[in-house]
Structure formats: C-alpha cells, structure tokens
Amino acid sequence: MSAPNIVKRNVPKDAVVHSATVSAPTNIAVIKYWGKANVQFNTPINDSLSVTLDQGDLRAVTTAAFDRDRLWLNGSEVEDAKTSKRFRACVDGIRSLATDRVDPTGKVLVSKEDWVNMPVQIASYNTFPTAAGLASSAAGYAALVASLVELFGAKESYPHEFTAIARQGSGSACRSLYGGFVAWRAGSEDDQWKNSIAEQVADEDHWKEMRAIIMVVSDAKKETSSTAGMSTSVATSDLLQFRAQAVVSKRMESIQHAIINKDFDTFGKITMVRFMGIDVADDTAEVVMLTFTRWIQINSMHAV
Secondary structure, three states: OOOOEEEOOOOOOOOOOOEEEEEEEOEEEEEOOOOEEEOOOOEEOOOEEEEEOOOOOOEEEEEEEOOOOEEEEOOEEOOOHHHOHHHHHHHHHHHOOOOOEEOOOOOEEEOOOOHHHOOOEEEEEEOOOOOOOOOHHHHHHHHHHHHHHHHHOOOOOOOOHHHHHHHHHOHHHHHHHOOOEEEEOOOOOHHHHOOOOEEEEEOOOOOOOOOOOOOOOOOOOOOOOHHHHHHHHHHHOOOHHHHHHHHHHHHHHHHHHHHHOOOHHHHHHHHHHHHHHHHOOOOOOOOOOOOHHHHHHHHHHHHO
C-alpha cells in the first residue's frame, strides 16, 4: 500500500521542455461513498474510507510536460481534453499554487508568474483494465495531480489542499494521494467545500500483514459508469440518504478503530456489510450494479 512515486528527471539549464513523471496507486473502498452532494465541486454525500494498494502491480503512470494542452490515456489521445471540466480543474488548480522552478544553483528557470502562459501535455497509462471496477480514474487523476505538483513546484495554502483538487478530477483520486488507509471527509458547502479532503488514517507500514486479493473476471467496461449510477441512485433511492446521514458515520468510527487496533474481524464485517448495503439491499434504486459474476465472488469470499 503506497502513495505516489516521483521519478525526477534532470533538466538541463538550457532545456525548453520541463517534465515530471509520477506513478500513483489505485485504492479499494471499504466504506464507499455513493452519490454527490455537489456536482460542481464533486463532493460526496457521505464520508468514505479506502485501502491504498501497492504499486507493484496496479498503478497509473503519468508524465506532465510542456507543449500544448493535450492528454493521452493508454496511448490514445483524448479529444477536447483541454476543455474537460475535470482535467481543467486539476491543471488550473495546481497551477494556481505554483512556485518558481529553480536549478541547483538557485537560478530561476521558470517564474511562478510564467506558468500560466505554458500549456501542459499529459501522457498517462494504467497497468490494469480501465473502467472495469478497479478505480482507474482514481489512480489516473492522483497521478495527474502528483505530476503537476512536481512540475509546478506547487505548495499547499492549507493542509490536504492537493487532495481537494484531485477529487475535482475524480472523487476517489483524493484517497490515492496517500498510502495505507485513507478517509475522505465529505465536508460541507462552507467556503466552497474546501474541507472535503482526504486524510491518512494509518500509513502503509501500520498493518503490513493486510493483503488484498484482486479477482479480475473481465477487462470490459462497466455497463453503468459510477457517475451515472450515483446520479440515478440519488434521484431514485429511498434508502441512500438515510444511509449517508444515519449509518455511515457510525461505521466510519468503528472501522477506523478496527484499523488502528488491527482488528480484522471487525474490519471484514464492516466491509461486507457496506458492500451488501449498497449493491443489494435497496430495491428502490433504478440502477443495478450487481452482476451474476459478483454474486459468485461474494459466495467465494464467504467460503474463505
């Protein structure tokens, strides 16, 4: 379970192009958020908590450089990326926190005022299937933000600000900026949702015995995207708001206590109750995320 890795490239004094390459992990939610409190700021209706996976197998690798505003994902250019609301939120948000880029002697290579005039080119790839349920967007946007932080030499103006920017790209991306066990606080609309941030509950060295088994049964895209599923659930589910307001806070407290005390029985029970509660129990939501294959996975987990 690890946070983003930074691969620094030496930039010659007379270089025209500056670049930074970063890899970021995916994460698996054990208490999931399902539904947006504010679509514009991409904030959730409830707190959530995830386990960050080790980057040895599953990661997104992103290079940020200057050419013109463009985005490649897994070798294919994304059309109109420079006008994408999510892409722009991350690029412009980190750019606003930029500092001077200097060489080892202290000479200014790029002043913080000049960054705004320099377009950014992003190349990103995943080492696992995209949009197949493994939080590819979380890893991708976390890597995007981390690479831009490195490239711009960005500095936070308040704690966890980078995570607030990452969640505007993809909600769960804020949790992939840290290793170990990470909570995303839902926050409130006060001060434009700046308190909707991710915080580390325990680092990657806390519970080294913990293992995540990933069963990839298909590399096909989900029939219903998370964004569409959440929107439909919020509009049609009778139980979703009750879960967010009355249930999640107690489970968050319990699972954080279980993590700190390495209480796997409690950790496992809460994780399974969360899964069944969202995907199975609510028959009023006009969206079905549970597949027959996932039923087989559930039975396999219970058998273990």
